[in-house]
Amino acid sequence: MIKIVTQSTKKAAFYLQREKVVAIPTETVYGLAGSIYSDKALRTIFELKNRPYYNPLIVHIDGVSSLERVAVNIPQKVYDLAAQFWPGPLTFILEKHPSVSDYITAGRSTVAVRMPNHPLTLELLQKVGAPLAAPSANPFGSISPTTAQHVFSYFKKDLEVILDGGPCEFGIESTIVGFENNELVVYRLGSITLEALESVVGKVSLKTYAEDHPKAPGMLSKHYAPQTPLVLTSQIESLAQQLLGQNVGLILFQKRDLKLPYSIEVLSEKGSFEEAAKHLYDTLHRMDQKGFDLLLIEPFPDEGLGRALNDRLKRASVTETHYTSKNVFCV
Numbered sequence: 001m002i003k004i005v006t007q008s009t010k011k012a013a014f015y016l017q018r019e020k021v022v023a024i025p026t027e028t029v030y031g032l033a034g035s036i037y038s039d040k041a042l043r044t045i046f047e048l049k050n051r052p053y054y055n056p057l058i059v060h061i062d063g064v065s066s067l068e069r070v071a072v073n074i075p076q077k078v079y080d081l082a083a084q085f086w087p088g089p090l091t092f093i094l095e096k097h098p099s100v101s102d103y104i105t106a107g108r109s110t111v112a113v114r115m116p117n118h119p120l121t122l123e124l125l126q127k128v129g130a131p132l133a134a135p136s137a138n139p140f141g142s143i144s145p146t147t148a149q150h151v152f153s154y155f156k157k158d159l160e161v162i163l164d165g166g167p168c169e170f171g172i173e174s175t176i177v178g179f180e181n182n183e184l185v186v187y188r189l190g191s192i193t194l195e196a197l198e199s200v201v202g203k204v205s206l207k208t209y210a211e212d213h214p215k216a217p218g219m220l221s222k223h224y225a226p227q228t229p230l231v232l233t234s235q236i237e238s239l240a241q242q243l244l245g246q247n248v249g250l251i252l253f254q255k256r257d258l259k260l261p262y263s264i265e266v267l268s269e270k271g272s273f274e275e276a277a278k279h280l281y282d283t284l285h286r287m288d289q290k291g292f293d294l295l296l297i298e299p300f301p302d303e304g305l306g307r308a309l310n311d312r313l314k315r316a317s318v319t320e321t322h323y324t325s326k327n328v329f330c331v
């Protein structure tokens with residue numbers, strides 16, 4: 001059903017103004033966008049993604065001046081952080097404006113909002129003249145898309161329009177923050193690191209693993225997963241040795257000579273977190289298509305952006321004891 005893959009924001013705006021859903025590029029991942037003023041478009045987003053209605057959406061705005069259209073009682077720290085990081089991958093959970101639809105907030109009193117940093121999407125927001133609600137453009141639980149091609153392969157049957165802005169610059173989702181007792185709390189790790197946040201507002205706390213009642217369902221423990229079982233292991237080399245002869249693919253953070261007869265993908269030859277983040281989802285998408293029985297990936301050094309990447313890998317991977325099929329791997 002995809003009729004249009006375009007770089008024209010005019011065309012994309014035309015569809016959004018007619019209450020349609022359009023896939024949009026951002027610097028993090030592609031989103032499935034609808035006008036925040038169209039419940040019809042908002043419902044379509046949930047249907048397309050097969051996303052439960054209890055999981056709220058992020059609102060994308062064209063600048064700080066639009067914040068008050070969607071939020072009220074905005075703390076000064078939001079303006080301080082926005083001055084530093086917007087446009088960019090930082091999402092705030094704020095008290096919602098009464099006009100914000102329950103579809104967006106899942107009936108909560110808060111709304112998630114950010115100003116994305118992609119020239120086409122910023123232009124689009126201006127043309128549409130309304131904020132856009134957009135979750136990542138993937139079926140619920142699967143890997144987020146970082147190219148128009150990923151979106152196409154997920155939604156070719158049901159979506160009409162993709163605004164193609166090329167591969168995403170950062171490659172993992174935005175950092176989500178909120179306030180508890182006036183203190184900044186990080187609910188989802190992302191491209192803006194804890195260190196970067198602390199350089200603006202001082203100490204922040206981290207609450208990303210709430211298993212029972214996640215504040216942000218990006219906090220659900222199983223998420224961002226490929227179809228092929230993915231094992232996260234710090235012993236990748238010895239595990240690969242044990243599995244010799246099996247149909248296994250390996251993903252390494254940086255280049256080194258393993259001397260093992262496997263299909264090996266390297267996320268960043270020179271060991272850069274930024275480059276690895278940019279390639280991570282695309283690599284998982286590609287490895288997932290290759291028909292392996294199992295994928296092995298190693299964790300990143302647990303600092304800076306490496307922490308956000310490890311968070312995604314933990315959610316994308318099976319626990320070692322879960323994977324027993326074909327006797328490929330059983331711990």
Ligand code: TXA
Pocket residue numbers: 026028029030031032055056057058089091093104105108110111112116134135136137172173174175176215216217218219
């Ligand atoms: O980088 C990103 O954030 C991308 C691009 C498209 O902007 N969007 C994205 O959206 O990752 P999504 O829906 O995949 O993840 C948004 C997360 C979800 O885990 C959702 O539960 C949480 O934000 N969220 C949204 N509104 C919330 C609210 N009011 N309170 C708590 N969590 C909220």
Ligand code: MG
Pocket residue numbers: 135136144
């Ligand atoms: Mg998502």
